Amino acid sequence: MGSHGIRDRVAIVGMGCTRFTEHWDKGVDELLLASTDEAFASAGVTKEEVDAYWLGTAQSGMSGLTLSKPLRLKDKPVTRVENYCATGSEALRQAAYAVASGAYDVAMAVGVEKVKDSGYQGLNAFPIPNDGTQRTLTAAAMFSMVAPAYGRKYGVSDDEMRTVLARIASKNHANGARNPRAQFRKEMSVERLCSMPAVAGGLSVFDCAGVADGSAAAIVVRAEDAYRYTDKPLFIKALSFVAGDGSGLTDPAYDYTTFPEVAASARDAYAQAGISDPAAELAMAEVHDCFTPTELVLLEDLGLAERGSAWKKVLDGAYDLDGALPVNPDGGLKSFGHPVGASGLRMMFEAWLQLRGEAPDGRRISTFGDRSLALTHNLGGYPGEMVSFVSILGTR
Amino acid sequence: MRGILSWGGYLPHRRLDRRTITGIAGKGGGKGTRTVASYDEDAVTLGVAAARLALRHAPASPASLWFATTDPPYLDKTNATTVHAALRLDREAPAYDAVGSVRSAAGALRAALASDGPALVVAGDLRGGLPGGADESAGGDGGAALLVGGEEAGPVLAELLGAASVTEEFTDRWRVPGEAASRLWEERFGETRYTALGAEALKLALARAGVGADAVGALAVAGLHARAATAVAARSGVPAERVVDRLDASVGSTGAAQPGLLLAGALEDAVTGPAGRVIVLLVLADGADAFVFRTTEALAAHPVPRPVAAQVAEGAPVAYGTFLAWRGMLPVEPPRRPEPARPSSSAAARNAAWKYGFTGSRGDDGMVRMPPSPLDDAPALMADATGTVVTFTVDKLAYSPSPPVVFAVVDFDGGGRLPIELTDVAADEVAIGGRVEPVFRRLFTADGIHNYFWKARPVRGGEA
Numbered sequence: 001m002g003s004h005g006i007r008d009r010v011a012i013v014g015m016g017c018t019r020f021t022e023h024w025d026k027g028v029d030e031l032l033l034a035s036t037d038e039a040f041a042s043a044g045v046t047k048e049e050v051d052a053y054w055l056g057t058a059q060s061g062m063s064g065l066t067l068s069k070p071l072r073l074k075d076k077p078v079t080r081v082e083n084y085c086a087t088g089s090e091a092l093r094q095a096a097y098a099v100a101s102g103a104y105d106v107a108m109a110v111g112v113e114k115v116k117d118s119g120y121q122g123l124n125a126f127p128i129p130n131d132g133t134q135r136t137l138t139a140a141a142m143f144s145m146v147a148p149a150y151g152r153k154y155g156v157s158d159d160e161m162r163t164v165l166a167r168i169a170s171k172n173h174a175n176g177a178r179n180p181r182a183q184f185r186k187e188m189s190v191e192r193l194c195s196m197p198a199v200a201g202g203l204s205v206f207d208c209a210g211v212a213d214g215s216a217a218a219i220v221v222r223a224e225d226a227y228r229y230t231d232k233p234l235f236i237k238a239l240s241f242v243a244g245d246g247s248g249l250t251d252p253a254y255d256y257t258t259f260p261e262v263a264a265s266a267r268d269a270y271a272q273a274g275i276s277d278p279a280a281e282l283a284m285a286e287v288h289d290c291f292t293p294t295e296l297v298l299l300e301d302l303g304l305a306e307r308g309s310a311w312k313k314v315l316d317g318a319y320d321l322d323g324a325l326p327v328n329p330d331g332g333l334k335s336f337g338h339p340v341g342a343s344g345l346r347m348m349f350e351a352w353l354q355l356r357g358e359a360p361d362g363r364r365i366s367t368f369g370d371r372s373l374a375l376t377h378n379l380g381g382y383p384g385e386m387v388s389f390v391s392i393l394g395t396r
Numbered sequence: 397m398r399g400i401l402s403w404g405g406y407l408p409h410r411r412l413d414r415r416t417i418t419g420i421a422g423k424g425g426g427k428g429t430r431t432v433a434s435y436d437e438d439a440v441t442l443g444v445a446a447a448r449l450a451l452r453h454a455p456a457s458p459a460s461l462w463f464a465t466t467d468p469p470y471l472d473k474t475n476a477t478t479v480h481a482a483l484r485l486d487r488e489a490p491a492y493d494a495v496g497s498v499r500s501a502a503g504a505l506r507a508a509l510a511s512d513g514p515a516l517v518v519a520g521d522l523r524g525g526l527p528g529g530a531d532e533s534a535g536g537d538g539g540a541a542l543l544v545g546g547e548e549a550g551p552v553l554a555e556l557l558g559a560a561s562v563t564e565e566f567t568d569r570w571r572v573p574g575e576a577a578s579r580l581w582e583e584r585f586g587e588t589r590y591t592a593l594g595a596e597a598l599k600l601a602l603a604r605a606g607v608g609a610d611a612v613g614a615l616a617v618a619g620l621h622a623r624a625a626t627a628v629a630a631r632s633g634v635p636a637e638r639v640v641d642r643l644d645a646s647v648g649s650t651g652a653a654q655p656g657l658l659l660a661g662a663l664e665d666a667v668t669g670p671a672g673r674v675i676v677l678l679v680l681a682d683g684a685d686a687f688v689f690r691t692t693e694a695l696a697a698h699p700v701p702r703p704v705a706a707q708v709a710e711g712a713p714v715a716y717g718t719f720l721a722w723r724g725m726l727p728v729e730p731p732r733r734p735e736p737a738r739p740s741s742s743a744a745a746r747n748a749a750w751k752y753g754f755t756g757s758r759g760d761d762g763m764v765r766m767p768p769s770p771l772d773d774a775p776a777l778m779a780d781a782t783g784t785v786v787t788f789t790v791d792k793l794a795y796s797p798s799p800p801v802v803f804a805v806v807d808f809d810g811g812g813r814l815p816i817e818l819t820d821v822a823a824d825e826v827a828i829g830g831r832v833e834p835v836f837r838r839l840f841t842a843d844g845i846h847n848y849f850w851k852a853r854p855v856r857g858g859e860a
Contacts, residue, residue, distance in 0.1 A: 118734070120732060120734055121732060121733070121793075122733070122793065124733075127737045129737070129740035130740055130743050131740060131743040131744040131746070131751050132736075132738075132743075132744060132751065132847040133747070133849045135803070135815055135816075135817065136736060136794055136795060136796070137791050137801060137803050137815075138794045140791070140793060141791035141801070141803060142815075145787045145788070148787060148828075198790075198792075199791075199792045199793055200789060200790070200791045200792060200794075201790060201791075249815055250763065250764070250765045250766060250812070250814070252807045252811075256786075256805070
């Protein structure tokens with residue numbers, strides 16, 4: 001028994017990513033075609049040369065037909081996967097494991113979500129029939145409870161916390177402003193962010209991720225085949241996924257200052273990848289900044305800061321584009337919005353660009369050339385009841 | 397001899413100042429306040445709240461349940477079964493509705509007094525009318541519950557000495573199903589009829605009880621015709637100071653709940669007095685029903701968790717516009733979020749112990765889980781557990797019939813944590829460490845299915 005991972009057995013050899021925005025003029029089909037076309041071209045393969053497909057979408061379509069029909073795939077295995085906000089990453093994990101098993105030579109992971117067609121703001125959970133006793137809170141409100149809990153535990157005043165959260169949002173907006181694929185491309189000052197009215201707990205609308213449609217795709221092959229497709233493949237070092245047991249919602253010991261599922265998946269991922277000091281070894285991290293307090297806690301759960309210290313490091317700029325460890329260099333969910341099925345692959349796409357030195361001018365991470373590993377992370381669910389995904393990708 | 401074994405009266409948290417009506421409705425209003433059921437309360441939840449108080453120190457479990465209201469949340473479907481489920485009554489205890497008129501409450505009480513075994517009479521009502529109308533102003537919302545039984549079930553606190561009923565068909569007040577407000581015939585007609593009927597029933601009941609009017613220690617006259625009630629009391633021969641306050645100035649006329657509520661108040665007044673007090677309940681509704689009780693020695697030892705008088709003195713104001721919105725009289729912009737889907741009937745039926753009875757589970761590891769886990773063997777009854785707010789949030793984005801949603805993570809005394817919506821609370825009133833108690837409420841209604849579940853509200857002064 002054990003989690004062994006597939007370190008250096010599978011490589012990403014092509015990727016594609018649409019702009020994430022309000023695609024009023026595009027449906028799921030158009031978004032899928034756009035991201036997959038870019039990925040095919042990137043790897044120099046045709047759709048016929050891909051042996052199997054995994055499609056990640058939470059609620060924009062069911063079954064593999066969602067992908068096989070628009071792409072007109074003939075006689076191909078296409079699997080739809082869903083795992084909350086880790087859906088896109090989960091698609092990549094399935095595709096990578098299928099290649100590692102030897103079942104297929106070339107596999108593709110695609111993520112897509114058409115969020116803006118609902119007519120509502122925010123994400124809307126799918127209507128599974130139930131007894132009506134589930135809470136009706138928004139995710140913003142659930143995650144808002146993290147901020148006061150963290151502040152109390154580590155002696156951060158409400159005003160300081162307000163500044164820390166604004167600093168996180170400001171950083172991600174600054175990065176997104178430099179990224180043509182981001183939805184929001186405007187810088188936001190800490191002062192302005194601090195003055196926004198609260199809508200859920202202490203959080204303003206600007207503490208929340210945007211809402212956008214989008215799609216991203218990756219093509220994976222066995223590591224030994226990688227250089228046949230590209231001279232700059234990304235090797236998969238670790239893929240770790242944890243679904244929590246939900247005990248945080250019922251266990252009085254849970255204090256809303258940490259996400260144990262994230263810490264567990266990070267431990268597993270670092271073990272798979274052979275990483276002992278992530279803050280020093282990683283070149284960058286794309287983390288699931290669905291809300292600003294989420295990013296704060298993630299920095300500690302992912303081992304990128306000591307417990308109780310992330311808020312100070314945020315203020316010091318440690319996670320800025322030119323900081324010691326750039327976090328969300330593409331702008332994060334904050335600037336991109338969160339098309340559930342696509343976000344995980346969007347994060348990997350940023351690792352793809354940055355580690356290969358292809359990030360646009362003005363947006364290159366400070367660690368480029370010195371380090372070769374990137375972390376991507378998604379979570380889905382709520383504090384106390386979530387799924388968490390961590391990947392480690394590397395150029396060597 | 398059968399009589400009252402226990403009782404409970406419940407008044408909702410909100411109060412409408414009648415003076416605020418005229419400024420918006422252009423008419424109506426008056427002096428004093430009326431009680432207002434919250435947007436998440438209906439006749440069933442008001443009844444459940446009262447019944448929980450009645451059962452808190454009850455000597456026996458009800459063997460049957462009657463539920464009376466003029467404002468039933470459902471037709472065709474029995475409302476009493478929801479009350480039954482929320483109270484976790486024995487499945488062999490039948491539950492019946494008595495709905496439509498104030499007289500239903502008197503009838504339910506008569507049936508309970510005539511039945512075998514302990515019987516619980518529950519009433520809940522929301523009374524109102526069209527904006528600016530007299531019924532809107534004079535009405536009130538509340539619940540009442542009376543546990544009725546004999547000595548074999550426990551000490552009788554007030555025994556029934558006699559009862560009488562007279563029935564007449566005449567049209568003083570009427571409402572076609574589906575209409576928001578009832579209509580009234582010329583006031584003097586009803587007053588004349590009810591005054592005569594009340595006097596007749598009272599005389600018959602006192603005669604059967606062998607009690608003279610001068611020996612009556614408390615006379616409570618319930619009924620929607622306030623002038624008639626006052627006239628009957630004035631002509632009853634019972635000294636004016638022994639006539640029970642109908643709470644018109646503070647609570648309003650609570651319809652089917654009023655008989656039980658007034659009787660509860662009279663019993664609470666008698667707890668500290670000498671035994672043997674004669675309490676008469678007279679209900680004027682499509683005739684008249686009179687009940688003559690006499691308190692026993694056991695009454696003095698009966699704990700009263702939340703006296704009606706204390707609840708009258710509590711409460712917080714509600715704006716007239718909010719009241720109208722809660723009643724559906726003022727359509728307001730809904731949140732731009734999807735409305736919740738109707739709850740699944742089959743899922744609700746499977747999970748009835750949790751959804752209605754607030755029953756979690758306790759595992760071998762000692763942990764209380766809500767909702768209950770199929771891996772745990774022991775039930776954990778959480779309805780009477782109080783708890784402490786661990787953390788909270790105010791959600792202005794979530795769907796709610798009355799935003800914002802105030803929400804807290806609550807750790808219950810004796811184990812168990814639940815993230816749960818708060819109610820009867822102002823957003824700036826919540827604090828970490830605050831004490832809360834569970835209450836049975838209606839979360840929302842979708843496709844005509846009322847979604848009942850539990851919330852939590854602050855434990856306030858005067859509560860147990």
